[in-house]
Amino acid sequence: MxxxxxxxxxxxxxxxxxxxxxxxxxxxxxxxxxxxxxxxxxxxxxxxxxxxxxxxxxxxxxxxxxxxxxxxxxxxxxxxxATPTSLVESSDIYRATRQLEEKQAIAEVAAGYLETGQAIFLDDSTTVLQMARFLPAKAPLTVITNSLTLMSELKNVRDITLLGLGGQFHNWCNAFMGRMTRKEIASLRADMFFVSMSAITDDTVFHQSAETVETKRAMFESSQKRVLMMDNTKFERRALHSFAHLSEFDVVIVNQGTPVPILHRLQDLGVNVVIAPLKMLAVRKTAED
Structure with missing residues (x-):
């Protein structure tokens, strides 16, 4: 590329x-x-x-x-x-504010695939972070993550066994990565892996950081099922390092508003694509009001 x-x-x-x-x-x-x-x-x-x-x-x-x-x-x-480029990813604080409604909708749908008693890998992405609010309802669970932000969110949640992955800390994503992290991951096996990345190009998922790709790939290899969570803006971006082809995921969750030609392309590839309706949030907010 x-x-x-x-x-x-x-x-x-x-x-x-x-x-x-x-x-x-x-x-x-x-x-x-x-x-x-x-x-x-x-x-x-x-x-x-x-x-x-x-x-x-x-x-x-x-x-x-x-x-x-x-x-x-x-x-x-x-x-x-700062605008993320194909070499440099912006900070987790910045990314957490982008496409928040879309990420929340995708996270809610993703949580629906969880079953009580499962062991799951959660990556350090801000999209997967949005799943934290839905996890207590699925407890007991064993959650394995390299995200310090997720560790803080889940540390006091009852009936969630939290396994924090160590290694070299990276401030830009508030997470641990590297050889030590991958070694810990390789010694574990999980039922599911929930992941989001930076870009989709040529039907392949990419990220700016090679170390991020290596860490998430280790989780990918140590999981029975893999769920990709990508809002529609990821189809407009480019990044340097390839992670996995879309067909390698058991489920690919996108938000309502993803262009129809993209959805047709995913279906033609045989990808199990699921659309997260944004109206779910609106209905819930109305009920809470």
């Missing part, structure tokens, strides 16, 4: 060595730190950046405009934001 020019620009920018001129060196170092801060948060008000880095509003705009011109960041109405 061809590399996205934006990915290459970001990699080059973050790898640039500091020039000998001290003023230019400070400027480049500051801009790299700003880029890291925005990528970690997803979106930051420019005024916050001035306070964090002790710079004037004019200097902040100058730094940001330079990175906007290079296609690294976006600026709109006093906010600078």
């Amino acid at each position: 061809a590399q996205n020019p934006q990915d290459n620009s970001l990699g080059v920018f973050m790898a640039e060595t500091l020039p000998s001129d001290s003023r230019q060196a400070r400027q480049l170092a500051r801009r790299q730190l700003i880029a890291e801060a925005v990528m970690a948060a997803g979106a930051i008000r420019i005024e916050e950046l001035t306070e964090r880095f002790g710079i004037s509003l004019m200097t902040a705009h100058r730094d940001i405009d330079e990175m906007v011109e290079r296609g690294l960041l976006h600026k709109s109405r006093g906010v600078v934001s």
Whole structure:
């Protein structure tokens, strides 16, 4: 797959060595730190950046405009934001706010496949995180996850046996990954694996991080059944590392609003595609009101 020019620009920018001129060196170092801060948060008000880095509003705009011109960041109405590329995934805090209604609907349908007493792998994605609210009704369960966020959500839930996977901690996704994590996964066997990824290209699921792919693939291999949870925006994105073909999943859950040609394509591939209706949330909210 061809590399996205934006990915290459970001990699080059973050790898640039500091020039000998001290003023230019400070400027480049500051801009790299700003880029890291925005990528970690997803979106930051420019005024916050001035306070964090002790710079004037004019200097902040100058730094940001330079990175906007290079296609690294976006600026709109006093906010600078990061757009995920095929090489760099945005933070879990940022991703958790995107397509939230769609993710909640998909998670509710996914929870319907659970049976009491099962052992399940849950990945570190923000889509799978939305399943947490539905798990108590399915207890007792054994939940195995590398997501620190999910561990915090489930630690006090009665009748859920929580197995937290260790390894190297990655702040951008608030999760553990790497060789140690995969070794722990390989020693376990689960009934089901619930997973979401960054992109679908050429009928194959992709992610920006090779280590993420390796960790989730270990869960995939250690599970009897695999459920993929993807909102419709994932069909519009690209990422670098392949994970699995759509036909390898037992169920692929998408949200209502996924383009009909995509649904027909999945059906032609023989994929067991299930559509999560967004109206389920509206009905529930009305009942609660």
